[in-house]
Amino acid sequence: MVVEARRLAGVSASTIRRMLEITERAKREGKDVINLSVGEPDFHTDGAVVERAYRAMKEGYTHYTPSTGIAELREAIAERYGVEAEEVMVTAGASEALLDVSLAYIEESSKVVVPTPNFLSYFTYVKICGARTVQVPTHRDGFQLDPDRLNEVMDRGVSLVFLNYPNNPTGAVIDKNTLKAVVEIAEDCNALVVSDEIYDQIYYDTKPYSLAGHENVIAVNGFSKRLAMTGWRIGFVIADKDVLEPILKVHQVNGVCAPAFAQKAVADVLMDGTADRITQNMVKEFKERRDFVYKSLKDVFDVVKPEGAFYVFPDVGTDGTEFADNLFNSTGVVVTPGTAFGEGNERYVRISYAASMDVLKKGVERIVRFAEEQE
Numbered sequence: 001m002v003v004e005a006r007r008l009a010g011v012s013a014s015t016i017r018r019m020l021e022i023t024e025r026a027k028r029e030g031k032d033v034i035n036l037s038v039g040e041p042d043f044h045t046d047g048a049v050v051e052r053a054y055r056a057m058k059e060g061y062t063h064y065t066p067s068t069g070i071a072e073l074r075e076a077i078a079e080r081y082g083v084e085a086e087e088v089m090v091t092a093g094a095s096e097a098l099l100d101v102s103l104a105y106i107e108e109s110s111k112v113v114v115p116t117p118n119f120l121s122y123f124t125y126v127k128i129c130g131a132r133t134v135q136v137p138t139h140r141d142g143f144q145l146d147p148d149r150l151n152e153v154m155d156r157g158v159s160l161v162f163l164n165y166p167n168n169p170t171g172a173v174i175d176k177n178t179l180k181a182v183v184e185i186a187e188d189c190n191a192l193v194v195s196d197e198i199y200d201q202i203y204y205d206t207k208p209y210s211l212a213g214h215e216n217v218i219a220v221n222g223f224s225k226r227l228a229m230t231g232w233r234i235g236f237v238i239a240d241k242d243v244l245e246p247i248l249k250v251h252q253v254n255g256v257c258a259p260a261f262a263q264k265a266v267a268d269v270l271m272d273g274t275a276d277r278i279t280q281n282m283v284k285e286f287k288e289r290r291d292f293v294y295k296s297l298k299d300v301f302d303v304v305k306p307e308g309a310f311y312v313f314p315d316v317g318t319d320g321t322e323f324a325d326n327l328f329n330s331t332g333v334v335v336t337p338g339t340a341f342g343e344g345n346e347r348y349v350r351i352s353y354a355a356s357m358d359v360l361k362k363g364v365e366r367i368v369r370f371a372e373e374q375e
């Protein structure tokens with residue numbers, strides 16, 4: 001009999017993966033499926049990046065690189081975030097970075113604060129590290145973390161606070177002063193803040209404030225979303241050199257190094273401005289979709305306007321899991337139940353607008369019609 005380690009007890013195969021399997025099966029059966037549960041840009045990686053990677057491979061970028069990443073990439077990232085290259089470590093995606101950070105800093109039996117709704121992987125990292133998650137609800141505050149509410153749960157037993165703005169699944173962004181207040185509260189309890197800023201370049205109204213370079217903060221980021229490169233596995237961490245050291249110890253046995261040719265390709269497009277052009281074009285499209293989706297949903301559901309990322313998280317006024325199941329069975333539209341994103345999300349679903357406008361129009365029309373029929 002196969003017995004998994006106790007640290008995995010309670011870690012469920014992700015809801016999103018389950019949705020994907022259901023979708024694939026339905027497609028094979030010839031059902032007209034519209035998948036609005038996807039967590040990655042629907043765009044392919046830009047040809048310019050592919051060209052650079054191909055060139056890099058031919059030039060011999062096929063070996064290990066230094067664990068911390070190639071110098072050009074660390075420098076290009078450091079310049080953008082106003083930090084030193086030594087404060088940047090390149091990882092195999094943001095996910096590797098998050099696990100490295102967790103293993104380096106989450107003390108066994110400690111508490112880890114996660115505002116909810118939030119990216120489901122944080123809950124898994126906490127379990128793997130043998131710690132306990134303390135969730136802080138943000139629903140009543142338009143998905144903004146209220147520092148007073150954070151203060152109520154903070155004490156010396158907290159090792160880490162996970163933040164993610166722009167947020168998956170709500171698209172919420174929080175302002176500089178609130179972020180600084182959060183960092184101060186954490187600092188008072190000797191807890192580190194992990195700021196997952198993977199969507200920081202995908203915003204619509206105001207530029208999100210980055211906590212990269214702040215004392216007591218580990219910023220995690222990457223190119224999966226902003227350059228539509230999810231399959232390439234390039235992420236990075238920005239932190240004080242001393243803070244980086246334990247994370248590097250884990251990275252050296254976990255990711256070892258990010259793919260060499262992909263690092264070189266990203267460094268090249270960051271340095272010659274191509275990266276910004278790619279992101280801007282993509283964000284322009286996402287903004288049109290965001291506007292369309294928000295306008296279509298706001299008269300039907302209670303919904304907060306997303307300011308970044310490519311998700312919207314409406315309160316569907318009934319059980320979100322049942323809503324998602326029934327929606328799929330009667331219309332073929334796939335959305336993610338809110339329970340995948342922590343406590344208090346039972347009445348919500350996540351709709352991803354990383355789908356073409358044509359697909360989105362069809363999908364949203366079906367959702368609206370379905371919701372109206374339920375009334």
Ligand code: PMP
Nearest residue numbers: 039093094095119168198222224
């Ligand atoms: N953080 C958040 C909030 C995400 O949504 C995702 C991807 N879904 C990641 C991290 C992981 O990104 P990567 O592909 O770089 O591992």
